[in-house]
Every structure is written in structure tokens, then in C-alpha cells.
Amino acid sequence: MSAKRAxxxxxxxxxxxxxxxxxxxxGGLKGLRARDVTADAGCALGALYNAFADLDDLIxxxxxxxxxxxxxxxxxxxxKGTDAGDTLKALALGYLSFARNNYALWRAxxxxxxxxxxxxxxxxLAEHEALIDLIAVPLAKLRPDMNEQQLRIRSRTLFAAxxxxxxxxxxxxxxxxxxxxxxxxxxxxxxxxxxxxxQRP
Amino acid sequence: MSAKRAxxxxxxxxxxxxxxxxxxxxGGLKGLRARDVTADAGCALGALYNAFADLDDLIxxxxxxxxxxxxxxxxxxxxKGTDAGDTLKALALGYLSFARNNYALWRAxxxxxxxxxxxxxxxxLAEHEALIDLIAVPLAKLRPDMNEQQLRIRSRTLFAAxxxxxxxxxxxxxxxxxxxxxxxxxxxxxxxxxxxxxQRP
DNA sequence: TGTACATCAGTGAACGCGCGTTCACTGATGTAC
DNA sequence: TGTACATCAGTGAACGCGCGTTCACTGATGTAC
Numbered sequence: 001m002s003a004k005r006a007x008x009x010x011x012x013x014x015x016x017x018x019x020x021x022x023x024x025x026x027g028g029l030k031g032l033r034a035r036d037v038t039a040d041a042g043c044a045l046g047a048l049y050n051a052f053a054d055l056d057d058l059i060x061x062x063x064x065x066x067x068x069x070x071x072x073x074x075x076x077x078x079x080k081g082t083d084a085g086d087t088l089k090a091l092a093l094g095y096l097s098f099a100r101n102n103y104a105l106w107r108a109x110x111x112x113x114x115x116x117x118x119x120x121x122x123x124x125l126a127e128h129e130a131l132i133d134l135i136a137v138p139l140a141k142l143r144p145d146m147n148e149q150q151l152r153i154r155s156r157t158l159f160a161a162x163x164x165x166x167x168x169x170x171x172x173x174x175x176x177x178x179x180x181x182x183x184x185x186x187x188x189x190x191x192x193x194x195x196x197x198x199q200r201p
Numbered sequence: 202m203s204a205k206r207a208x209x210x211x212x213x214x215x216x217x218x219x220x221x222x223x224x225x226x227x228g229g230l231k232g233l234r235a236r237d238v239t240a241d242a243g244c245a246l247g248a249l250y251n252a253f254a255d256l257d258d259l260i261x262x263x264x265x266x267x268x269x270x271x272x273x274x275x276x277x278x279x280x281k282g283t284d285a286g287d288t289l290k291a292l293a294l295g296y297l298s299f300a301r302n303n304y305a306l307w308r309a310x311x312x313x314x315x316x317x318x319x320x321x322x323x324x325x326l327a328e329h330e331a332l333i334d335l336i337a338v339p340l341a342k343l344r345p346d347m348n349e350q351q352l353r354i355r356s357r358t359l360f361a362a363x364x365x366x367x368x369x370x371x372x373x374x375x376x377x378x379x380x381x382x383x384x385x386x387x388x389x390x391x392x393x394x395x396x397x398x399x400q401r402p
Numbered sequence: 403t404g405t406a407c408a409t410c411a412g413t414g415a416a417c418g419c420g421c422g423t424t425c426a427c428t429g430a431t432g433t434a435c
Numbered sequence: 436t437g438t439a440c441a442t443c444a445g446t447g448a449a450c451g452c453g454c455g456t457t458c459a460c461t462g463a464t465g466t467a468c
Binding site: 404405408409410411412413414416418419420421423424425428430431432433434435 | 440445446456457459467468
């Protein structure tokens, strides 16, 4: 049997993923070097190319895992779901919280660019959709008049808006708001949105 | 007199800026190479380092010019200013329009990262503030109850929200909305915000 | 106006470095009989 | 169970390339007298 080989292979993949995750979290995507990752994982430089197609492949896998963790972290909020407006607010604050606690990893998701001609893989789009669907649930309660297509588009827009606020603040592009201020501001922002959404045109 | 020297120097700077602008617009920040820029500007590679500190300096100047053009383009909208809600919507659509028509240049503003330890220069923060102030004007009409500090923070938040929607759509990260759809969606989004803002808590 | 010297923009080949990827080699694991 | 051979993970030095930046040199512009 070749179980031992498969096991070792899987073990190395996991060590490489763990090392890459730690490196990105510590130093961001830009400073990530194949040499550091393999050194941390305790293998030779070339071993990376047995376990993964290339460094890019490895990064994509880490981003995928981050996206899954993000979704899991944020999904807890929806489960409780009482008032739709409260749920939307909790989702936004959950997103902010995850982004803060996993800053460089979260950033890597959006920072990573596929080479020209290469589009994002199918499964990644599916993972994005899953995240968007979390927003669609409370939004549907708030606006039973919207059809499925409308809900999907609006959910995407709401996500993008909150993402924008979180991203620009955490990146410190403008004079960033101090910690608790940002939470409060995101909360108020969602309140305004919810109040506006309730006023059906 | 050394007027001729100063003139030639300024001429070269402008040719380099123009070439860099064109290159970024055509191929994005990532593909920008000092060799291409100097070739386009019709000078030797080394001449770049007489006219500018380094390639980064050149990029920063181009970004600064783009930011100024953006502000000028969007400021026209405020001047007309009738209804505050309409003005906010027009600002958002103006922003979208500029981003679309100057996609790679607009993107370069947010893509460019300063080296660690180096913060964004003072004048760039000031330019950002000027843009934010454009939003504060109609927002103040809509919400006379807010003080100056609140207006500034809310304006920043509204900007970030719209920026997020525009950025994620134009970058095509999620399945992007087709052209006119995005305009409509941004318009609806601002309507919701304005409706919500009118419901003072 | 003319001559001698100084300055400095402009040149482009060469430097230097970072770093992803390859590749010939080794040694361990697996298979056949 | 043991032996011979095959496979393949793992190694790390070397390759290759991209590309920003430097630097010794030249020629034009400016200054002094």
C-alpha cells in the first residue's frame, strides 16, 4: 500500500499551508518568499513544487481557507437571527471583527491578483456567493417585495459598501478611526441603511 | 541666465509624467517599467533620476495629478447643488463615472503602497480631505443636527461605502454588474442611504 | 564679442539583487517474484 | 521472508530573468573676465 506516501504528502501540504498562513499574517502577501515558507515548514525549497503547483497555488489555497473561516465566523451571527435589521448589523460587525483579527490574511484575499487571462477559479466564486447569501437572508425579511435576483444584487452591494468602510479604515488610507470608534461608525452606518431600506420606494 | 536649463528640465518632467500616466492607464501599475517610461518620454533611462528621485516618486506625482483631476471632475457636481439628496447621488455617480473612464489610473491611487515606515505624505492626506469635504456639504444640509466632527467622519464613511461598491464591481471580483446596471445600483444605494439619513434617530 | 573654464543635464552599459523555478541527484518507500 | 528493481518524495545548488539604480563619460549651456 502507498498510504504512508500519501500521508506524508498530506502532512507536508499542511505544514506548508500553516507556514504560509503564519507568514502572510505576520508580514503580508507582498513580503512572502518561497524560501521562508519552506524553511518554516521544515522542508527544502524544491519540495514546495512537489506539494503545490507553484507559490501562487499555495497562496490561493490559503486564501480559500481564510474565506471559509470568514464565512464560518460570520455565519454564526445569522443562525441566531431575530430581527432582520439587527442581524444585518451583526453581520457587518462580525465582518469587521474578522477583518481586524485576521488583518493580513483578510487583506490577502483581495490583494491577490490572478495573472492576466487567468480568471478566479469557479470554487472561489462559489465561496464568495455563499458569503453574499448570508446577507440575502435578513435582507429578504426586511424587503419581502424583492425577488431573488434583486436580493442577490442588493446583498452584493451591501457587502461591498461595508467592505469599503472596513477596508479603507483598517488600511489607514485616510486618517483611520481609532478602534471602538470604527465599530460604532459601522453600526450607525448599517442603522441608516436599514432605516432607508424600510422606506420602500 | 539659467532659464533654458530650468525650462528643459520642466519639459522633461512633463514628458515623463505624461508617459507614466499613459503607461499606467494602458497597463496598470504592476506592469510599469522605468525603461518603458523613459523610452516613451524620449530620454535615456538614467535621465529619470535627474528629474525625479526614483520611479516611486514619479508614480506618486501621477497619483497626485489623478486625485486632483478626480476632485475637479466631481466638484462640478456640487456647484450646481440643489437638493442635498440629489447632490449626494450625483457625487456618487460622478465618482463611478471617473473611476470607469480612468480605471487603471484611479486604481493606481489605491493600489500604490508606501514602503514600510514611510507614511503617505501630508499633501496627499490634504487632497483626500478635499474630496471628503465635497460630501460634507450636502450631508450638512441633510443633517443640520450634526457637528463638524460628525460630518467629517460620516462623509468619510459614505465615501468609503460608495468606493467599495465601485471598486469591487469594476475590479470584477464578484460577478460584476454590466455597465448601466452598476449606475442604477449605485443610484438606488444612495437613495436608500438618503432615506435612512432623513430618519434622524 | 570672444575665449577659457565650470556646471550640469543627458547617456546607456553595467551592476546588483531578489527570488521563483528547475534539475540532476539521493535515499526512502513500494512492488514483483 | 528476502532480494532486486522501480518509483517517487525530498534536496539545495544553480539557473534565469526582471528590473531599479548607479556611474563614468559627453556635450551642451552658463559664467567670468
